[in-house]
Amino acid sequence: VSQEVEGVDLVTVVTEGIFSYCGVKVKIDTDRHIGDETAIVRSQGEAIGHVTTGEYGSQMLSLGGVHHLTGGSKQEGRATCDALLNLCNRKPVELTIDGGATVIVEAGKPPVIDGKVEHRMRVGCGSATIGMFATQWRGLVDEVVVVDDHITGVVSEHQAGKVLGWEDTGIKIIGRRSTPGRYFKVSEPGLGWGGTTISDPLSILGDWNVKKGARPGLSLLMVSTTGEQFAYYELDDELKPVQKPFPERLQKSVGLIEDNCEPALCTVLFVGGAGGSLRAGVTENPVNLTRSVQGLKTYVTVGGAPVYVWPGGGITLMVDVTRVPEGAFGYVPTPALVAPIEFTMRRDDYVRLGGYENEIRSVEDILAKGGEYLNPRRGTGAPVNNPWPPLAQLRRAAANGAG
Known part of the structure; x- marks a missing residue:
């Protein structure tokens, strides 16, 4: 999609990524001890991650990852995918920690630890x-x-x-x-x-x-x-x-x-590695996209939300799920999460890195005709007796009180 912004011709590649190499980092604002470092975190009785190093006024969890999603039993993979999907879509998830607490985590909401809502995080040590x-x-x-x-x-x-x-x-x-x-x-x-x-x-x-x-x-x-x-x-x-x-x-x-104590909240960061065929959908030579991202010539977003891209090889990103549109995350039966991802760069940079120049369309064209999977009934030559969308039918239904 091309659009001129402040006199600069930009191109944004809008797609979805299938992430089996993904997980979430959870920050739980509390002084309370929820479990020993490296203790297993479970959902639906299945191991889905572990307690990691605590931070100032917060306890931290590392959940998901390819080994839990696809490296264990089928039930472990399903439970992991289900927990990650709900956490990323800002739904509450009950987690139990071996030798520790039961915690209800919901992004942007106070944690509930052993049935007690946490209200404040410490002002300091x-x-x-x-x-x-x-x-x-x-x-x-x-x-x-x-x-x-x-x-x-x-x-x-x-x-x-x-x-x-x-x-x-x-x-x-x-x-x-x-x-x-x-x-x-x-x-x-x-x-x-x-x-x-x-x-x-x-x-x-x-x-x-x-x-x-x-x-x-x-x-x-x-x-x-x-x-x-x-x-x-x-x-x-x-x-x-x-x-x-x-x-x-x-x-x-x-x-x-x-x-001086801030409200205690749960923070959920989606972490994923964008690789494989996802990059091939952007350019004919996928390594060029990686180098462009690492060189700060390509700006990465997830559902429009800003991300942090880890230095080093590949495109490993983190994003705050509360900044992503509601319901943006999905899944496939691999199991793996599906997340929106966008790459924005100058049009001339896109062409230089081997992008699909002939596929570039304007925002106006996208809004008028739809995305990649265009419904032919909206195009030219569609039968006049088969309009889309069926506005007349919807209006009649509304007038008759139908849901």
């Missing part, structure tokens, strides 16, 4: 939260601990606290100290505070040290990385933290953490 909000707590509380399965932060020891002149409190955190005010391994990953297994935050505290500032009446705020869990304590005469009603003066700071 415990250390980052301290860095962002230390000034909010100065003068209102003696100590703040932000509980996190990655890095638990302690404001009196943290550099952000030191810059503000924060006094030592004699606190003891049970965990592996990284740098001042930052602790790893305070707990195993789980569904509790800050993505840990913790339900009682006091379980990560050791004995308080009088020589380093501990004293009766010292106030302590413990909060999670999303601000969803928080508690306030004061040390008694034996230097044991005793929970007290949450003071009004700290409500604003906890609310500020929540306000």
